[in-house]
Amino acid sequence: MRALILLLLTLAGALPAAASEIVGALSQSRVSLTTSFSGSEILIFGAIRRDPNEEQLAESDEANGSTDYDVVIVIEGPRQPVAVWRKDRRAGIWMNVDSVAMASVPSFYAVATTAPLNQIVSPETDAQYRISARQAIGGAAADDASPDAALFTEALMRIRERSQQYLALDRWVHLDRDILFRANVRLPANLTEGAYTTRMYLVQNGAVVSQFRTAIFVRKDGVERWIHQLAFDQPLLYGLLSLVIALVAGWGASALFRIIRQS
Amino acid sequence: MLVYLPIAEISTNILTLLGVGAGVGMLSGMFGVGGGFLITPLLFFIGIPPAVAVATGANQVVASSISGVLAHLRRKTVDLKMGTVLLVGGLIGSTVGIWLFRWLSALGQIDLAVQLSYVLFLGVVGALMLQESLRAWYRTKKTGSGRRKLHQHTWVHALPFKMKFRVSGLYISVIPPLMVGAAVGILSAVMGVGGGFIMVPAMIYLLGMPTKVVVGTSLFQIIFTTAYTTVMHAVTGHSVDIVLAFFLILGGVIGAQLGTQIGLKLKAEQLRILLALLVLAVCVKVALDLLIQPGELYSIRVMGGE
Numbered sequence: 001m002r003a004l005i006l007l008l009l010t011l012a013g014a015l016p017a018a019a020s021e022i023v024g025a026l027s028q029s030r031v032s033l034t035t036s037f038s039g040s041e042i043l044i045f046g047a048i049r050r051d052p053n054e055e056q057l058a059e060s061d062e063a064n065g066s067t068d069y070d071v072v073i074v075i076e077g078p079r080q081p082v083a084v085w086r087k088d089r090r091a092g093i094w095m096n097v098d099s100v101a102m103a104s105v106p107s108f109y110a111v112a113t114t115a116p117l118n119q120i121v122s123p124e125t126d127a128q129y130r131i132s133a134r135q136a137i138g139g140a141a142a143d144d145a146s147p148d149a150a151l152f153t154e155a156l157m158r159i160r161e162r163s164q165q166y167l168a169l170d171r172w173v174h175l176d177r178d179i180l181f182r183a184n185v186r187l188p189a190n191l192t193e194g195a196y197t198t199r200m201y202l203v204q205n206g207a208v209v210s211q212f213r214t215a216i217f218v219r220k221d222g223v224e225r226w227i228h229q230l231a232f233d234q235p236l237l238y239g240l241l242s243l244v245i246a247l248v249a250g251w252g253a254s255a256l257f258r259i260i261r262q263s
Numbered sequence: 264m265l266v267y268l269p270i271a272e273i274s275t276n277i278l279t280l281l282g283v284g285a286g287v288g289m290l291s292g293m294f295g296v297g298g299g300f301l302i303t304p305l306l307f308f309i310g311i312p313p314a315v316a317v318a319t320g321a322n323q324v325v326a327s328s329i330s331g332v333l334a335h336l337r338r339k340t341v342d343l344k345m346g347t348v349l350l351v352g353g354l355i356g357s358t359v360g361i362w363l364f365r366w367l368s369a370l371g372q373i374d375l376a377v378q379l380s381y382v383l384f385l386g387v388v389g390a391l392m393l394q395e396s397l398r399a400w401y402r403t404k405k406t407g408s409g410r411r412k413l414h415q416h417t418w419v420h421a422l423p424f425k426m427k428f429r430v431s432g433l434y435i436s437v438i439p440p441l442m443v444g445a446a447v448g449i450l451s452a453v454m455g456v457g458g459g460f461i462m463v464p465a466m467i468y469l470l471g472m473p474t475k476v477v478v479g480t481s482l483f484q485i486i487f488t489t490a491y492t493t494v495m496h497a498v499t500g501h502s503v504d505i506v507l508a509f510f511l512i513l514g515g516v517i518g519a520q521l522g523t524q525i526g527l528k529l530k531a532e533q534l535r536i537l538l539a540l541l542v543l544a545v546c547v548k549v550a551l552d553l554l555i556q557p558g559e560l561y562s563i564r565v566m567g568g569e
Binding site for chain 1: 266269270272323325329330372374375379490493496497498505509512516517556557561564565566
C-alpha cells in the first residue's frame with residue numbers, strides 16, 4: 001500500500017512542486033575513445049529538492065531518522081547478446097562444453113550508493129526498477145530452461161566484476177546536508193561504443209521517491225573511429241591497407257638497417 | 264603508455280606490444296623462422312581475443328617475410344613454378360581454414376581448436392627437429408658426413424599429373440605440393456602462422472627439393488598465403504587490428520635485426536637444438552593450459568557484430 005502511494009507520489013513528481021525531486025548532471029556527457037584512451041573519470045552530481053510539506057514532517061520525525069534520503073546512481077552500458085560457456089573435462093582436456101545464451105546483458109554496469117544497496121532499497125523496489133546488476137541481467141537468462149542457468153548468471157557477474165565491468169560502489173555517493181550529492185565513477189579502458197544511460201534514484205524507506213535519467217555517449221574518435229569504420233564499411237580496402245602497411249614497414253625497416261650498416 | 268586498439272577493443276601498453284614484437288622478431292632473426300607460432304599464443308596471454316590474435320598474427324607474418332622474399336628473389340633461390348603450385352594449394356587451404364575458423368567460432372570451440380593444433384604441430388615438429396638436430400650435432404662431432412641419396416624414390420613419385428620443376432631439378436606429380444600448400448594454408452588461417460616450420464621439412468623430405476631453394480620458395484608461398492589470409496579475415500571477421508599489427512611489426516623489425524647479429528655468432532647445430540627446445544617449450548605450455556583445471560571454468564563470448 002505504502003509502495004503504491006509512493007509510486008503515485010513519484011508519478012505526481014512529474015508535476016511541478018509536488019513531492020521531493022532529484023536532479024542531476026554529469027561532468028561530461030561525451031567520452032571519446034581515442035588512441036590514448038585509458039579509462040575516464042566521470043563526476044556525477046546533483047541536488048535533492050525537498051518536498052516543502054515533507055520538510056515539516058521531517059522536523060518532527062528527525063529523532064528516528066526515517067526520513068533520511070539515500071541516493072542510488074546506476075550507469076548502464078549498451079546491452080549485448082552474450083553466450084556464457086562452461087568448461088568441463090573431456091578425455092583429459094578442459095574444453096567448453098555447456099553454454100547459456102543471454103539475449104541482452106549490459107556491457108558495463110555500475111551501481112554507486114550512499115549506503116549498501118540492500119540496506120536502502122527493498123527487494124521489491126530493486127526488482128521493479130532493476131537497480132542491482134543481478135536484476136539488470138535477470139531477465140536475460142530467465143528464458144533459458146537449463147536448470148543451472150543461475151550458475152551461469154553468477155559466473156557472468158563474477159567475471160565482469162573481476163574485469164571491472166560491473167561495479168558495486170557502496171558508500172560511493174557523498175551526500176552533503178541531505179541536499180547535494182556527488183560521485184566519481186571510473187569508466188574502464190575497455191568500453192563498448194554506445195549510450196551509457198545514467199539513472200539517479202532518490203530513495204527513502206526502501207522505495208524510490210524520484211528518479212532522474214541522463215546519458216553518457218561513448219564513441220570512438222579520431223583515427224580510431226576512422227579505422228573502425230573502415231574495417232566494417234570497407235573490409236576489403238581495410239584488409240589491403242593492413243597489407244600495404246605490413247609490406248612497407250617490413251621492407252622499409254630492413255632497407256633502412258642495410259643503409260645504416262653500410263654507412 | 265597505453266594505446267587503445269580499435270578492433271580488439273582493449274587498451275594495452277605500447278611497450279608490451281613492442282616487447283612481444285621485438286622478442287619474437289629477435290628469435291625469428293636468430294633462427295630464420297617467421298615467428299607466427301610464438302606471436303599468436305603471446306597475444307592470447309596479454310588478453311587479445313583469439314580471432315583478432317590469429318588474424319593480426321597472419322598480417323605480422325607478411326611484414327616479417329617480405330625482406331626475406333626480396334632477398335631470395337634477388338639471389339634467384341626461389342623456384343617460382345613450385346612456389347606457384349604450393350601457392351594454389353595454399354589459397355585453397357586458407358579458404359577452407361577461414362571457413363573452419365568461422366564454424367568453430369560459432370560452436371564456441373575456436374580456442375580449443377587453436378590450442379590443440381598448437382600442441383599437435385609444435386609437439387611433432389619440435390620432436391622431429393630436436394631428433395634431427397641432435398643427430399646432426401652428433402654426426403659433426405664424430406666423423407665427416409653421412410650424405411643423403413640425391414634421388415630417393417618414394418610413393419610421391421608414383422602419383423599422376425607429373426610436372427617438371429626445373430629450378431628444383433624435379434619431375435614429380437603436382438598432388439603432393441598442392442597438398443603441402445593446402446595444409447599450410449589451413450594452418451595460416453586457423454593458427455595465424457606462416458607455416459614454414461611444417462613446409463620446410465615437407466619440401467625437403469617429402470618433395471625432395473634441394474635445400475638451396477627451399478627457404479626462398481617457402482617464403483614466396485608464405486607471403487602470398489598469409490596476405491590472402493589477412494584480407495579474408497578482414498573481410499569475413501573484421502578481426503585484423505591495424506594498430507596492433509603496426510606495433511608488433513615495429514618491434515619485430517628491430518628485434519629481427521638484433522637476432523640476425525646474434526645468430527651469426529652461434530653455431531648452426533646449437534641454434535637448431537635451441538629452436539627445437541623453444542618449440543617444445545611453447546607446446547608444453549599450451550598443453551598444460553589444456554590439462555590443468557583452469558581457475559575459472561566459465562567464459563563470456565559477446566555474440567554478433569561488435
